[in-house]
Amino acid sequence: MSEEASNDPSAQADPRMLELLVCPRTKTSLIYDEARLELISRARRLAYPIREGMPIMLEEEAREIDDEEFRALGRR
Secondary structure, eight states: OOOOHHOGGGOOOOOOHHHOBBTTTTBBBBBBEEETTTTTTOOOOOOEEEEETTEEEGGGOOEEOOHHHHHHTTTO
């Protein structure tokens, strides 16, 4: 997917839908990172991608959050 497609406003995720989603493993709330187009699970230290407006809620698609990024989440 091109960067242009990921920045297309018509491909943006519905914020109301994002508020309803939880981490598939822990069932805890997620943090929406609009800049990176990710949903972040503090409990699992994973960032689930949002592609073409669709959250990909599979652990094998998520990236791990390193210690520095995790500490920064604490300030949100």
